[in-house]
Structures are given as structure tokens and as C-alpha cells.
Amino acid sequence: MILTIWKKEIESYFTSPLAYVLIGLFSLITGIMFFNLLVTYTDGIQAIPQHMAQDISFVEEVVIRLFANINFLFLFFIPLMTMRLLSEEKKQATIDLFWLSPVKEWQVVLSKGLAALSLIFSMLLMTIIFPLIVWGVGIKDFSILGSAYLSVFLNACCYISMGLFFSSISHNQIIAGILSILGIIFLWMITWGGHLNSNYLVSEIFNYIGITSHFERILRGLIGTQDIIYYVTFVLFFGFLSVKSLGRRNW
Amino acid sequence: MxxxxxxxxxxxxxxxxxxxxxxxxxxxxxxxxxxxxxxxxxxxxxxxxxxxxxxxxxxxxxxxxxxxxxxxxxxxxxxxxxxxxxxxxxxxxxxxxxxxxxxxxxxxxxxxxxxxxxxxxxxxxxxxxxxxxxxxxxxxxxxxxxxxxxxxxxxxxxxxxxxxxxxxxxxxxxxxxxxxxxxxxxxxxxxxxxxxxxxxxxxxxxxxxxxxxxxxxxxxxxxxxFRQGLVIRIGIGEREVLPELSLFGKYEITSDILIGHERQFHIVFENDHDCRSDLGKFIISKGLNLLTMQVESPELEDIFLHLTENRS
Structure with a gap:
């Protein structure tokens, strides 16, 4: 059942221009960002004495910055993908097709979430070309590449689960999209709030609830159990809310 | 069960x-x-x-x-x-x-x-x-x-x-x-x-x-x-006048239309009894040309309208 709905969603993405536009735009923007970071990095190395050049880390200057920027791009790309997933189905009453068949709410939420995640996966797949290029020119410092990909992928899971929830509570996809963008900004702001607060305990709580500290740790290869627990809890929490929101028709 | x-x-x-x-x-x-x-x-x-x-x-x-x-x-x-x-x-x-x-x-x-x-x-x-x-x-x-x-x-x-x-x-x-x-x-x-x-x-x-x-x-x-009494369609000559029919009980003429050279009336008798035989004889005895006589059952539409209008 999950595979059936996932396949339908993927076909729906690729029969409309949406998927091609999103993947194309994402590749173009990340390509420009990568090029700029690479140029800045090589210019930086050439501008300083050779014995100091080893202090400038390729990982810090290019890899981490690039993936932090990809995380920022998700602020717009993921709401664009998730906003219509449930709201449009509710508006057009096509969601009734699921409720007329032996499909459960969680199966609908999971398959739609997986479909959006698949699109993100194919976007990230396009960026594989960047390490291949720098490998070609002799830079082989990719120690954190795997965890960098994992960090943006986990963040995408969170943003998608939140986007799906906002899509489930509204019949209007624009409202669902705006709420998703605001939701992601709010997630970032919680961590900023933690930095501004002088109380240690409050600051730690803010840091844990906000997504940025977890993202930054995993991005640098420091994958801790508390981070994994955070991501799993986050996705399950919003998944649960989406299921409940869809089941509201039964209340 | x-x-x-x-x-x-x-x-x-x-x-x-x-x-x-x-x-x-x-x-x-x-x-x-x-x-x-x-x-x-x-x-x-x-x-x-x-x-x-x-x-x-x-x-x-x-x-x-x-x-x-x-x-x-x-x-x-x-x-x-x-x-x-x-x-x-x-x-x-x-x-x-x-x-x-x-x-x-x-x-x-x-x-x-x-x-x-x-x-x-x-x-x-x-x-x-x-x-x-x-x-x-x-x-x-x-x-x-x-x-x-x-x-x-x-x-x-x-x-x-x-x-x-x-x-x-x-x-x-x-x-x-x-x-x-x-x-x-x-x-x-x-x-x-x-x-x-x-x-x-x-x-x-x-x-x-x-x-x-x-x-x-x-x-x-x-x-x-939901049949409301007896509905009879009667047709007489175009220049003829339908006589008083109260002899057959309380009645109401619901339509009076001219079709070619025939005047047709829809008459609803409150009494459910089929009085066509006596009614026919009565009309002929009055010297009229009886061209049509038919009992009509109420259409579903009449019942529908009756049920959805009268109680609204």
C-alpha cells in the first residue's frame, strides 16, 4: 500500500514540471555556491605564504559552508514540495479515495513523506559531482563528506515531516507553504534564542529543541545518540500530528 | 438478528x-x-x-x-x-x-x-x-x-x-x-x-x-x-361548458386547457370512489360531447412537491 501511494506521488512529481524545476534550480544554485566557495578557497590559499596554507582547511572553507548553504536552501525548496501533498488532496476531495479504501492515515502520511524525501535524495544526488570534480584536481580531504550528507538528509526529514503536518491542517497550499517556511525559521531561531540566553539550563534546553546544534554536530562528523534521538523524535512527533490531523474527520 | x-x-x-x-x-x-x-x-x-x-x-x-x-x-x-x-x-x-x-x-x-x-x-x-x-x-x-x-x-x-x-x-x-x-x-x-x-x-x-x-x-x-383523491381527465367540445359536478362529491379543477378542438380538464375528486361510469352518463345527459375520460395517477413529481413544499 505504501509503495503504491509512493509510486503515485513520484509519478505525480515527474508528470508535472515541478520536480524538474526544483532539481534544476537546486543544482544550478548549489553549483554556483560550490564554484564561489572553491574560488574563495583557492584565492585564500594563494594569497598567504605556503607554510600557512595548511591552516586553511578545505573541509571548513568549502564542505561545511556548502552543506550549511544547502540546509538554508531547504527553507524554500522543501515547503514547495510538501505544501500541496495533503492540502491539495483535501481541497480536491481526492483524499476520499484513500478513505474509501482500506488505507490507514499513517500509510498515507508515510508514503507522501517518503515521496518528498525521494525527491530530496535525487536533488542531493546531483551534488555528488562536486566531490568528484575536486577529487579530479587533487583535493582528497573528504573526511566528513558522509556525515555532511547525513546532516542535510536528516534536516530534510524534519522539514518534510513538519511541512506535511502544515499541509494536513490546511485546504490552501499557499498557507501550508508559508506555515512551513515560518516553522523552519522558528526551528533555527530557537537555537539563536539559546545563544542569547545567559541561563545555562535554559540555553541548553533551547539548544536541544532547536535543530541547528544537532545539525552542526553531525555536519562535523560528531554523531551522538542524543542527536539521533532528536531527529527520530522530531519526525515521529510531526508524523503523529499529521496522522491525527487527517483522522480529525472522524472526531 | x-x-x-x-x-x-x-x-x-x-x-x-x-x-x-x-x-x-x-x-x-x-x-x-x-x-x-x-x-x-x-x-x-x-x-x-x-x-x-x-x-x-x-x-x-x-x-x-x-x-x-x-x-x-x-x-x-x-x-x-x-x-x-x-x-x-x-x-x-x-x-x-x-x-x-x-x-x-x-x-x-x-x-x-x-x-x-x-x-x-x-x-x-x-x-x-x-x-x-x-x-x-x-x-x-x-x-x-x-x-x-x-x-x-x-x-x-x-x-x-x-x-x-x-x-x-x-x-x-x-x-x-x-x-x-x-x-x-x-x-x-x-x-x-x-x-x-x-x-x-x-x-x-x-x-x-x-x-x-x-x-x-x-x-x-x-x-x-400519497394519492390525494381521484384525478380524472375529461375532454369535451371546445365551445362547451363543463356543468356543476358536486353531485359526485367535493372536487377541484386543477387545469383547463384547449388541445386542438378539445377542452381538457384535470379534476381532483376528494372522494376516492371511481365514479367514471356515472360521470360519463351525467356529462352525456347534459348534451355534451365526451371526447376523453381517463383516471390519472399522481406523478412522483406531484408527491415529491407535496412532501417537500407542504411541510417546509
């Missing part, structure tokens, strides 16, 4: 939205193998009742059972036993007809998906559009795809909410014939505004108005029940 002659039993069902009562204490039953017409003006509560029966929304009180199983949105046993065509069919406009029907069949765990989809496509004359996007089809074809969606998993009980609404006359006739053919193997509950259509197709009807059931049962029994 479950009555297996009744495929559907709606018992005292009420649906309340915040600040509005959609249907109130609705009760009726649908016999196995029948076509049951569900009639009512716009906003009467037909679609709400049908959605509750299809398990798309819960009722506020009362119960609905299909094939002895209690209907709730979570009763998954019933999902493959009830086919529902809502007023606005749930169609994915970006899918092809064939792809969409395969999706519905998969969602209902149909075993021979290709065979079943092909069968439904052939039955509903969708062969020429099977590879086309639903969004590019005419209203008539979209309605047929909607019906195909309700049929593709071969449910024994079908609920059709205004299936002929908005179709051209040719499509209406074709769809009506198809529904008639379907009734040989399935039980059908269908709503319509078109009363002659209901009279043609249905064995039983339920009339709903302002969320309450006004009449339900066998269509002939309802005709009998």
Missing part, C-alpha cells in the same frame, strides 16, 4: 455540524438486489447521508449497517464491499484513465488488476480514452471514470450520488441503461434530481427534505399512500 434481505439499514441517524443540523433521525433500509432512489431538493441532506453510509464521515448519533456490518470510518472490512461515486468524483486529473483505475484497484487489493481494469474500461466505453489524462476529458467521460472507480473492485453495494448530473442527454441515457444492467448483480442506492429517471429505474425510494425523511418504501406503495 441480522436481516440479510436488507443490504443497508440506516437507523435513526443524526449528523450535526457546529451550529447546523444536517440530517435528523434518518431511518430507511435498502433491499438486496434493488435500485433505491434517494430524492430530495438541494441541501436536503442527501450527500451527507450518503457519505455517512460510505464510511467517509461519522454520524453524530444513530447507526448504519451494510451487510450486517456496522459502518464507521475505521471499519476496513466494508471498504471493499461498498463502491461510492460522490457528487464530485475523486479524480486525479494528472493521471491517465488506466493508471488511475489501476491505482484504485491496488488500493483495494484487487487480485487480477489488469483483467478487472480492462473489464470496467470496456463496460463503461472508456477504451478510446484509456491512455488520456483525466484532466483533458469531457464532463461525461470524467463521470464515467468516477463510476469506473466505484466499480473496479467489484463491490456488491453501490452508492451513486447524482451520477447523471451535468451530463448531455445521450450520456444520461447510456448511463441509465448501464445502471439498469448493473442492478442485475448489485444493489444500488442512487440520488437524483430527475424524478422521471427515478421512476424509470427504481423499485424503492426515500424522500428526504430538510434533513428529515418524508417517505420511504416501495415506489408503488408511496404512490398509493
Amino acid at each position: 441480522v436481516n440479510m434481505d436488507k443490504i443497508l439499514v440506516v437507523d435513526d441517524v443524526t449528523k450535526e455540524y457546529p451550529g447546523r443540523l444536517a440530517i435528523s433521525k434518518v431511518s430507511f433500509a435498502v433491499n438486496k438486489g434493488s435500485i433505491h432512489g434517494f430524492l430530495g431538493p438541494n441541501g436536503a441532506g442527501k450527500s451527507t447521508t450518503m457519505k455517512i453510509i460510505a464510511g467517509l464521515m461519522p454520524s453524530s448519533s444513530g447507526s448504519v449497517s451494510v451487510l450486517g456490518e456496522k459502518v464507521t470510518p475505521k471499519n476496513f472490512k466494508l471498504k471493499n464491499l461498498v463502491g461510492f461515486l460522490p457528487e464530485n468524483p475523486p479524480l486525479y486529473l494528472d493521471m491517465t484513465v488506466e493508471g488511475y483505475l489501476k491505482l484504485v484497484a491496488k488500493l483495494h487489493n484487487v487480485k487480477n488488476i489488469s483483467t478487472q481494469v480492462t473489464k470496467v474500461i470496456e463496460e463503461l466505453s472508456l477504451i478510446e480514452v484509456r491512455k488520456r489524462l483525466i484532466g483533458n476529458l469531457s464532463k461525461g467521460f470524467k463521470q464515467r471514470v468516477g463510476l469506473a472507480q466505484a466499480l473496479v473492485y467489484d463491490a456488491p453495494f453501490l452508492i451513486l450520488d447524482e451520477p447523471t448530473n451535468g451530463l448531455d442527454p445521450q450520456s444520461v441515457v447510456e448511463l441509465r441503461d448501464f445502471i439498469k444492467r448493473l442492478s442485475k448483480e448489485k444493489t444500488i442506492l442512487f440520488s437524483s434530481h430527475v424524478l422521471p429517471e427515478v421512476e424509470q429505474l427504481c423499485d424503492q425510494i426515500t424522500i428526504i427534505h430538510r434533513g428529515r425523511i418524508r417517505a420511504t418504501g416501495d415506489i408503488h406503495q408511496i404512490h398509493q399512500k
